[in-house]
Amino acid sequence: MAASRERERHPERSRAAILDAAEQLFAEHGYEATSLAEVGLRAGVSRGTPGYFFGAKSELYRAVLDRCFEDVRDAVRGGRERAQSGSHTTEAILQGAVSDYFDFLSARPNFVRLIEREALSGGAVQRDGAPRLSAGQEALGAIAAELGLDPTPSGDAAQLLLSIISLCWFPVVHAATVAPAVGVDLGSSGALALRKQHVISLVMHGLRGLYAEQR
């Protein structure tokens, strides 16, 4: 009984709610412009609870970032396994990967915004960066191996990967600003899909160009 009246104690739920609220607010307004009181309010706990669980505001931020990077790395890992499992052509693999990545980011705009803010501030909360680096390295290894491209630093594989990332991130951040200013609608899912098709097509033509140059 009393399965859950209202005033239960539920630390895991509270912790998660605080992380969710903080992620949303940090992504939306930035670190400085977000107060712990706001986080508490949005998480449905009191002013002081975020501080109680995470100690300091910077620790909360760090925890949000950690969760974010872990999710990204897991997604990369999962994507690669999916690509390796079936037997696909080289081009189909790349096409699927770009499509998956595009969709992944669109579904998690907060992650992109958080990392974007981190980059803009030069990683003020300078963590060691292990998960981020590892996600990038895994993706690089995958793309070089699957597509047979130059895997050396700043080689073809890395350059192509960076281009894919650039193209997939941009719509998330600038859907409401730059995109409409240059006449691209990204408001509806249909319009987003159109954009995705364009990105995929650009990357595929680029890949063919790389193969042509290699030969």
Place this chain on the structure above:
Amino acid sequence: MAASRERERHPERSRAAILDAAEQLFAEHGYEATSLAEVGLRAGVSRGTPGYFFGAKSELYRAVLDRCFEDVRDAVRGGRERAQSGSHTTEAILQGAVSDYFDFLSARPNFVRLIEREALSGGAVQRDGAPRLSAGQEALGAIAAELGLDPTPSGDAAQLLLSIISLCWFPVVHAATVAPAVGVDLGSSGALALRKQHVISLVMHGLRGLYAEQR
């Protein structure tokens, strides 16, 4: 005499110094994390002078953004005129435009960072956006006309333009974060030039792809 002892009065110089300092600090640390006192310090005036000239912090920010967008629009305009003046092939025009744009952004990282922050915060200082829109529209018109691409909203010209912008912006913001994480060095001017070549090549292959599809 007394051409400029030390304590001259020089409102234009002060105003410009304050704008420069504010642009740098807003770009580096963001709006909230920048205090008017810091701006004054960096501009070589007192704590209160930024407030004296611009009234409110938000007005100063607005002034910084206005100057920034005007510069961008002027650059687009200049680039188009340069392209139209000589007689170049279609591909050479695009190649030159991408190269110029890439260099322009690399030389003005503050502008990119400011607009990026603005986009992340959803344009909290919601101005009418006239200069920004006009810069985008001018670029769109230029690319559609010079390359003979579909000029309708979300058409080929707009999509290609957005891709170019995505590819040129990314290195500015993520040179120290994402790029090294995926194995691309953007630290030296040589490495940046390599990146630029890759971007140009990707765009050119993409353009050829668009022509092929059209036919």
Place this chain on the structure above:
DNA sequence: ACATACTTGCTATCCAGCAAGCAAGCCAAC
């Protein structure tokens, strides 16, 4: 003399972090 450029003192506000308090679950002893 007067206006304008600029500075300094002040105040109200906000917020992070701390410390004290309250209440809910848990467990042991009786």
Place this chain on the structure above:
DNA sequence: GTTGGCTTGCTTGCTGGATAGCAAGTATGT
């Protein structure tokens, strides 16, 4: 099986530091 004490989740009051904006002052050029 209930009573009392302990731990832990969570809230609230408080304090010191930062800062935006204003108001009053000082200096400089005309």
